[in-house]
Amino acid sequence: MSSAQPFEGEANFDVPTAGKPCKTWYKVYGDLTSPTHRPLIVLHGGPGSTHDYLGTLSEIHRLHSIPVVLYDQLGNGRSTHLPEKMGDTTFWTVQLFIDELHNLLSHLGIHEDYALLGQSWGGMLASCYAVQQPIGLKKLIIADSPASMALWIEVANELKKELPQDVQDALDKHEAAGTIQDKEYIDATTVFYDRHLCRIHPMPKPLADSFGWMEQDSTVYLTMNGPTEFHITGSLKTWSVVDDLHKIKVPTLLINGRYDEAQDKVVIPFFQHIPNVKWVQFADSAHVPHLEETARYMAIVGAYLKDN
Template sequence: MSEIKVIEGEVSIDIPAAGKPCKTWYKIFGDLKSGVRPLVAVHGGPGCPHYYLLSLTDLAASHDIPLVLYDQVGTGQSTHLPEKMGDITFWTEELFLDELDNLLQHLGIQEDYALLGHSWGGMLIARHAASQPKGLKQLVLHSAPADMGSWIEAQNMFRLTLPQDVRDILKKHKDAGTMESKEYQAAVQVFYQHYNCRLNPWPEDLVAAFAGLEEDPTVYFTVNGPSEFYITGPLKDWTIVKDAHKIHVPTLLLNGRYDEAQDSVVAPFFREIPKIKWVTFAESAHVAHLEERERYMQVVGSFLTS
């Protein structure tokens, strides 16, 4: 990475309801003026900071693709608003879409850019793409659900594959409303080891991202809920199935064989988006960019430079 130009910065974002100045933190790997279309990577969670996407800097090194990583407001190194815990009128999809537009404008790349979104980030950029912004040229949807009803069905199916004692702990704390307990979170970690990341131990970047989420779970708890399979926030009703056909740019759809985003969860994208290619990573769960890093970069890099 020593040969790649790296710039770190912040951009102010106007959020009147926040009651205080807010900023979006970002980091650029490569030269946005190189003539190569930049890639903006959008993290998941919601509320899981960018650290676990740092491996995407491989694309800057191997394919000369300028890469932009950023933390969504409420996350990582951007402005935090723990006082907005539980406020579903504040943490809206529109807030994060406006933030993305604001960042693109600030960086001056709004006329020509590609987007990669992982999980929740993929949901967000799918909505962005469906509005048909003129500068968006390519889209990578990585382990992103097209409909949260299908996602919840898949997680409930996966939960039944867990050891009985783990399932008992999950049910006990759900019934008692004690899902913030360490015992419950340890049981959730067993689920993650099967269907989020199958590497053991987990890469440091992924550990750091989950630590960031644990440090401030405001966005995740409000928008999603206590866990991947107990969704109580407004995300439970999210869908883009009826609007996916409006995505007209070339799209790469990715998921893993053991992914939380199972085939049934991502398939509507494949059916509805006119120009789309689907690749499933045979040895991966939810983070193929870490689990099958070399092949992932080859697949994504070839798509973006073709």
């Protein structure tokens, strides 16, 4: 175990179309030069969320001495914000965030040997990254992520039908009218999130903090996703990685929760098409099992990463 203090930094990220200098903020737990422990890079969800709700993954370092890198993706948190790019789907692309990841790995000097854990959108991003077969990627963890947005939307609609009728009616009414800022609509979305996002009440502070950042700047989320987890209007609406999953050659751990927005139907293509894959489900969790069943999560992920 290590007691070393984490350190923070910023990586310059050259994005010619941004119109201004960009930086990626990161936080590192442990010694990235350790010859005995491969570092883990953590990709947060959203798109457009922050690392805060994944901060508990620093436990991987405390418990298993594995260096952990958390960072805020471009457009939110402590990294460069670009609100002027709201709605610009030619700017906010999956490849932009792949390029950012490559840049960060090079900045940290770990691009030749590392593992990735992507949660939700982060898993979508990680899978797209892995199909490109980067040389340094040795292990992959895809947590609570869909293999295609068509499947995600299909499952979200199924889960909505299990909500109380008055909640369904409120969601449908305001989505049709475009009045998604109405309190009635926001209250209705909370019912869904309480069941399928996080089953801990009240919401854990790290998760609330990430939502707070997204409320301050929703540029990336609204452009790529849309107003809610189940009302997808953004550029990712037609996204799919299914046809390319056979290209992922590294050992892969697949994670979801029993009550997850990422139900089995949306994650099973990963299990079917990635050649070397293991699937673990968390029976008492929704979309954030690292917060809902933390001890078991850290034990499983830590053991997987240490098994060379």
